[in-house]
Amino acid sequence: MSKPTTLYDKIWNDHLVHEAEDGTCLLYIDRHLVHEVTSPQAFEGLRATGRKVRAPEKTLAVVDHNVPTTDRSKPNPDPESAEQIKALAENAKEFGIEYYNEFDKRQGIVHVIGPEQGFTLPGTTIVCGDSHTSTHGAFGALAHGIGTSEVEHVLATQTLIQKKAKNMRAVVDGKLPDGVTGKDIILAIIGEIGTAGGTGYVLEYAGDAIRALTMEGRMTVCNMSIEGGARAGLVAPDEKAFEFLKDRPKSPKGADWDAAMRYWEKLRSDEGAHFDHEIRLDAAKLPPIVTWGTSPEDVVSISGFVPDPDKIEDEAKRLSKHRALKYMGLTAGTKITEIKLDRVFIGSCTNGRIEDLRAAAKIAEGKTVNANVNAMIVPGSGIVKEQAEAEGLDKIFIKAGFEWREPGCSMCLAMNPDKLAPEERCASTSNRNFEGRQGFKGRTHLVSPAMAAAAAIAGHFVDVREWR
Ligand SMILES: CC(C)[C@H](C(=O)O)[C@@H](O)C(=O)O
Numbered sequence: 001m002s003k004p005t006t007l008y009d010k011i012w013n014d015h016l017v018h019e020a021e022d023g024t025c026l027l028y029i030d031r032h033l034v035h036e037v038t039s040p041q042a043f044e045g046l047r048a049t050g051r052k053v054r055a056p057e058k059t060l061a062v063v064d065h066n067v068p069t070t071d072r073s074k075p076n077p078d079p080e081s082a083e084q085i086k087a088l089a090e091n092a093k094e095f096g097i098e099y100y101n102e103f104d105k106r107q108g109i110v111h112v113i114g115p116e117q118g119f120t121l122p123g124t125t126i127v128c129g130d131s132h133t134s135t136h137g138a139f140g141a142l143a144h145g146i147g148t149s150e151v152e153h154v155l156a157t158q159t160l161i162q163k164k165a166k167n168m169r170a171v172v173d174g175k176l177p178d179g180v181t182g183k184d185i186i187l188a189i190i191g192e193i194g195t196a197g198g199t200g201y202v203l204e205y206a207g208d209a210i211r212a213l214t215m216e217g218r219m220t221v222c223n224m225s226i227e228g229g230a231r232a233g234l235v236a237p238d239e240k241a242f243e244f245l246k247d248r249p250k251s252p253k254g255a256d257w258d259a260a261m262r263y264w265e266k267l268r269s270d271e272g273a274h275f276d277h278e279i280r281l282d283a284a285k286l287p288p289i290v291t292w293g294t295s296p297e298d299v300v301s302i303s304g305f306v307p308d309p310d311k312i313e314d315e316a317k318r319l320s321k322h323r324a325l326k327y328m329g330l331t332a333g334t335k336i337t338e339i340k341l342d343r344v345f346i347g348s349c350t351n352g353r354i355e356d357l358r359a360a361a362k363i364a365e366g367k368t369v370n371a372n373v374n375a376m377i378v379p380g381s382g383i384v385k386e387q388a389e390a391e392g393l394d395k396i397f398i399k400a401g402f403e404w405r406e407p408g409c410s411m412c413l414a415m416n417p418d419k420l421a422p423e424e425r426c427a428s429t430s431n432r433n434f435e436g437r438q439g440f441k442g443r444t445h446l447v448s449p450a451m452a453a454a455a456a457i458a459g460h461f462v463d464v465r466e467w468r
């Protein structure tokens with residue numbers, strides 16, 4: 001019997017091209033996703049040195065960060081965005097890469113369209129010049145973000161220089177209560193380990209509660225691995241993953257599918273495989289979670305209160321949490337359900353998929369958005385939008401007073417016209433609540449889609465477990 005290995009070790013070993021004596025490795029890359037923000041210099045580098053894209057068929061480009069989510073027949077109001085979008089279109093054409101432009105139904109956030117098209121497959125190595133590439137790990141792919149110089153390296157060679165990470169496992173057992181979601185699982189994990197807790201690790205999620213999640217839920221969990229500091233997130237692929245991928249445009253077909261399945265079914269950590277670090281969580285005890293500060297680790301239960309930083313012993317940490325409170329315009333001891341909102345954003349690569357929109361629509365049906373709140377729904381892709389419209393979700397949202405937008409990153413990061421005004425407070429289904437993330441001086445609270453929809457209607461945070 002060979003030594004038991006983890007899922008990460010297996011995928012790593014199957015892609016290792018070369019290992020130098022100092023541990024520097026060359027890894028083969030199966031899939032490369034490209035977007036407009038982190039690719040222009042990479043293509044420029046290729047052009048400057050007269051190199052081609054090594055494997056155009058393993059590369060897929062899409063525009064997402066900079067596109068407006070309103071009428072796109074109008075010119076992009078931001079010249080820099082317009083420039084980046086134009087550059088991607090031209091680079092894709094020149095280097096022979098498939099590209100979904102802003103008018104293509106398949107366009108959407110890069111981490112939504114990968115799985116949707118069956119470009120994301122179990123056991124593959126996937127990179128993108130984008131930190132939330134960890135999302136694809138939900139399918140048992142080794143997927144992580146890379147920098148622009150690495151984008152150039154992968155375009156030119158289809159390989160990446162890497163050092164092996166350590167193995168960490170988060171075991172989440174027990175049954176999630178109604179109203180508690182994958183988003184709450186990952187926020188709870190980050191709350192527990194902190195934003196640096198996963199540094200140096202690839203983080204595999206296991207346990208009944210992870211198995212019970214849909215693929216959308218698992219993508220939400222893996223998406224935020226990077227907010228916990230991990231290089232990548234992983235879930236062993238199972239029937240749900242295979243079912244999700246079957247008959248997608250780019251999934252293998254016929255005999256190729258059968259051959260792939262024989263490999264995919266072996267993709268799991270062996271019994272007794274060694275993890276360098278392990279944490280455990282009981283899903284049954286989790287509440288809906290809201291972030292109160294400017295780091296994804298600043299989590300609190302919906303039934304809790306804004307914490308008092310004075311209780312923190314470590315001085316640097318105490319000061320930073322005081323600063324976070326001040327930035328957020330909050331006072332320690334305030335009941336979370338008393339925090340009023342100005343804006344609500346439902347979308348992003350964390351929670352902009354069909355299941356997320358269904359969860360929000362379920363809350364919104366027959367209700368009206370609070371008069372003090374501006375709320376918008378931004379589907380993660382054109383395909384998600386089409387599906388939602390086929391189910392009549394757009395009508396539910398519009399009737400309730402939500403704006404129904406075109407797909408893209410939107411107000412997840414304010415690199416497009418969707419932004420918070422200074423001091424506006426937003427319940428957001430995205431993954432980052434950093435200072436200025438959704439607009440200069442904007443205040444972000446991270447929540448699940450159901451929690452965001454409920455907050456839009458109530459005008460303040462409410463516990464979805466008590467929603468009527
Ligand atoms: C613009 C891009 C480089 C960035 C990332 O890497 O994550 C963005 O997607 C984000 O979420 O902050």
Ligand code: SF4
Nearest residue numbers: 132348349409412413
């Ligand atoms: S939706 Fe947000 S987190 Fe995801 S890729 Fe776009 S900007 Fe990054």
